[in-house]
Each structure stands twice: as structure tokens, then as C-alpha cells.
Amino acid sequence: MADMLKRVPVREQDPKVRATNFDEVCYGYNKEEAMEEASRCLNCKNAKCIQGCPVSINIPGFIAKVKDGDIEGAYKVIGESSALPAICGRVCPQESQCECKCIRGIKGEPVSIGKLERFVADYALENDIKPQKAEKMNGHKVAVIGSGPSGLTCAGDLAKLGYDVTVFEALHELGGVLVYGIPEFRLPKEKVVKKEIEKVKELGVKFETNVVIGKSTTIDQLMEEEDFEAVFIGSGAGLPMFMGIPGETANGVFSANEYLTRSNLMKAFDDSYDTPIAAGKKVAVVGGGNVAMDAARTALRLGADVHIVYRRSEAELPARVEEVHHAKEEGVVFNLLTNPKEILVDENGWVKGMKVIKMELGEPDASGRRRPIEIPGSEYEIELDTVIMALGTTPNPLIASTTKGLETNRRKCIVAEEENGQTSKACVFAGGDAVTGAATVILAMGAGKAGAKGIHELLSQK
Numbered sequence: 001m002a003d004m005l006k007r008v009p010v011r012e013q014d015p016k017v018r019a020t021n022f023d024e025v026c027y028g029y030n031k032e033e034a035m036e037e038a039s040r041c042l043n044c045k046n047a048k049c050i051q052g053c054p055v056s057i058n059i060p061g062f063i064a065k066v067k068d069g070d071i072e073g074a075y076k077v078i079g080e081s082s083a084l085p086a087i088c089g090r091v092c093p094q095e096s097q098c099e100c101k102c103i104r105g106i107k108g109e110p111v112s113i114g115k116l117e118r119f120v121a122d123y124a125l126e127n128d129i130k131p132q133k134a135e136k137m138n139g140h141k142v143a144v145i146g147s148g149p150s151g152l153t154c155a156g157d158l159a160k161l162g163y164d165v166t167v168f169e170a171l172h173e174l175g176g177v178l179v180y181g182i183p184e185f186r187l188p189k190e191k192v193v194k195k196e197i198e199k200v201k202e203l204g205v206k207f208e209t210n211v212v213i214g215k216s217t218t219i220d221q222l223m224e225e226e227d228f229e230a231v232f233i234g235s236g237a238g239l240p241m242f243m244g245i246p247g248e249t250a251n252g253v254f255s256a257n258e259y260l261t262r263s264n265l266m267k268a269f270d271d272s273y274d275t276p277i278a279a280g281k282k283v284a285v286v287g288g289g290n291v292a293m294d295a296a297r298t299a300l301r302l303g304a305d306v307h308i309v310y311r312r313s314e315a316e317l318p319a320r321v322e323e324v325h326h327a328k329e330e331g332v333v334f335n336l337l338t339n340p341k342e343i344l345v346d347e348n349g350w351v352k353g354m355k356v357i358k359m360e361l362g363e364p365d366a367s368g369r370r371r372p373i374e375i376p377g378s379e380y381e382i383e384l385d386t387v388i389m390a391l392g393t394t395p396n397p398l399i400a401s402t403t404k405g406l407e408t409n410r411r412k413c414i415v416a417e418e419e420n421g422q423t424s425k426a427c428v429f430a431g432g433d434a435v436t437g438a439a440t441v442i443l444a445m446g447a448g449k450a451g452a453k454g455i456h457e458l459l460s461q462k
């Protein structure tokens, strides 16, 4: 009899081996393991896990199907709420959403909801199970800007309702952060992201790449000249922030976004591509979120000795617990309670080191986390050849500055209703990181769903 208090363990690549390759770290469950883990679900009547999911997946419903071995049935249940389950099963912070509400977690370990979702979705991709298409088109035309999780979700939900949807994407590849930000070893592109986007295409959604809204055309033109009746903006928050310290413009200093884009989208890690990347010998990554962990683990795989520099303590690290654990296992060194003061530059303009200062934690600040305070006289220098800044991002102001009547706040985020994505401009809706600032895949998907609901409420009246 299995120990019902404990999860069925998931198989992973050995840390020493994976630190030198870009293959996926986690292997996921096989059918037997998934069915065993599913049998731990108590199928609660008042399922708290559903409340923890921003897109309200019927979690006990799909898990009950897995328990019975009906994986296609489980995929249909998930498909009612989510168009991207293979992605969410891999990158959602389940530990702070659905799984932290699981009753099993009171006495033992919560049900491994994310790994079960991933298993079901991978099964559907491998067996080419088709999503449910709209029976007929309703004659309304909608534009979606951006092919990240918010845009894909909004487009998929509208297509299922019979809308004629076109997604306009600035880059040559679809997927937003899913392709240019999150590395291959956490989220495989060919095997998972591309295939899951194919499923959105199968719903009838059309995609146009290399179209920068605000340059190639504008929202006003889409509505006035191309007959789009409504627009959803899911353009993300891709503009990196810097610290403003001396030396930050030196050669060898990257934003995490640029570093990861070179590696993920432009395949700098692959010898058959000629994209340059500074595969430094000693790299410091400044920051403590998922983006910092991804940049650090990428630099490690490119052969560097990697140090995270973070100004608070381990308890405040914003990255997912699993990512921090994996980074440590692979050999990333954590310099906690440490903050950069200056990037040291050699006579040729290249990074040669960093002056840092030790910090201690004071009273909680506005974010509720204890404020880091410098310890006077504790500065010291570390030798480096590359610095990656992973300090957060803000939305690019291009769309707001080229759309009449679109309100933004002081953080450059588009102002939109949480419930339906309505912006200050009639027939224009928005959601995801473009509205909230940098957040998570599942919150962006939730906002895409809300936007689709808002657009449907508007256009179904016409």
C-alpha cells in the first residue's frame, strides 16, 4: 500500500549531468505513476484547489479521470479552462496556488497537481488529441496583440466561441516569454510550446508574425481600416530595468532578457548557430526571481562559475522554491544579503568585477518584505567578467503612445478592469503583464480569459 501522505516522486535528470546540457530537467510522470498520484486526491466537494487556480480548472474532475486511466477524458476537462496545460504544468507556481490549498497538504504532502496536469497535457500532445472547435463562426472579427500566454488564451477562448481571431506578434516566433525567456531545460520549445500553440491554431486562430503594433500599423488603424471590432492587448512587459550604478553600461553587462533571448530564441547555446553570447568564466546575476534563476542556470550550462547576488535573505527570494532548489543542486552560488554598489570596468571598457556591500534586514516595507539596509563599511570586491541584471521589467510604452485615449498608470502599465479587461478606450481590452507588470503565466492566462469574456459580452450584443 502506497504512503498516502507522500507524493509519488518525479524522476529528474541527475544535477551533475544536467548542469552541462540544455535538456529538460524534469522527466514527469508515466501513466502508472500518474494514476497512483491521482489516487491520493480526496475529491473534496468544496474543492479549495479550484479557488487557488487563476483559470479555475476543475482539478478534482480531471484527477478523477486520471485515476480511472481515462487520460483523454482528463484532457477534455482541463481543456474547458486552459489552452496551455503542458506549459502551465511545467512553469506555474502551483506551490503558492492550487497545491497550497490541497487538504492533503495539512497532514502530508499536497497532491502533485502540476505534475498530473503536465502528464495529461503531454499525453494529449503525443497522441494528437484535438481541442473542441467552434461549431460555426459568428461573423465578428477580433485582433489580439502579442502571442504570449495572455494573447494565446484570449485568442483560443474567442475562437472556441466562433470569433474570427488574428494574433499580431512583433517577433518572428510565437509564444512571448515562453519562447524567448524561459529556457529550454525548463520548457522545451519544439516538444511543448510549439505543439501547444498548434492546438490554438487548430481552433482556427490566425497568426501574423513580424508585425509591431505601433510601428507596422496601429490599433486605431486596425479598427478603422481593417474592420476589427475589438482588440485585446497582451503585449507583456518586456522592457528591462537597471540599477543606475556606475559601470552598468560596460561591455559584458546584459539585461537578463537580452541574455536569455540570445540563448533561447537565437540559440546561442547551440554551436550550429552563430549568435554571440558572453559565456563568461565568472558571472554574477543580480536579482532573486525566476528570471534570475533562469539566467544563472543558463550561464552555468554555458560553462561559467555563477553567483547570484541578492539583497535580501533566502526567505524573501521571489523565485519558485523548485527553481532555487534546482539552481543550488546544479552548483549556482548564492550571495545573499549582498547588493552591488559599482561594476568595475577595465581599460578596454569590459567588466572586471563588482563592488558589493553586505546588507541586513530591517522593518517590513510596502511590499510586506523586510527592508534591506546597508551595513556601513562592509564593501568588498569580487572578480567577474560578466554581469546579468535580472531586476524586473516594465511594459514597452510603444502601444500606449500610439493609441488615442488609452490610459496608462505611473508604472507604464495599461489601465484595465480586472473582471473583463476593458481599458479606457471603447472596444479595446488588455491583460497580462502589460496591465499588471511582470507576473506569472497563469495570471496572464486568467487575464486573457477575462478579456475574451469582456469582448464576448460586448460583441454578442451587436
Ligand SMILES: Cc1cc2nc3c(=O)[nH]c(=O)nc-3n(C[C@H](O)[C@H](O)[C@H](O)COP(=O)(O)OP(=O)(O)OC[C@H]3O[C@@H](n4cnc5c(N)ncnc54)[C@H](O)[C@@H]3O)c2cc1C
Residues within 6 Å of the ligand: 091, 092, 093, 145, 146, 147, 148, 149, 150, 151, 168, 169, 170, 171, 174, 175, 176, 177, 178, 181, 182, 183, 211, 212, 213, 214, 234, 235, 236, 237, 238, 260, 290, 291, 294, 320, 396, 398, 399, 431, 432, 433, 434, 438, 439, 440, 441, 442, 444
Ligand atoms: C525568464 C523568465 C522566466 C519566467 N518564469 C516563469 C515561471 O517559471 N512561471 C511563471 O508563471 N511565470 C514566469 N515568468 C513570467 C511569465 O512568463 C510572464 O508573466 C508571462 O509570459 C506574461 O504573459 P503575457 O502574455 O502578458 O506577455 P508575454 O509573454 O511577454 O508576451 C507578450 C508578447 O507580445 C509581443 N509584443 C509586445 N509588443 C508588441 C507590439 N507592439 N506588437 C506586437 N506584438 C508585441 C511580444 O513580442 C510577446 O511575444 C517568467 C518570465 C521570464 C522573463
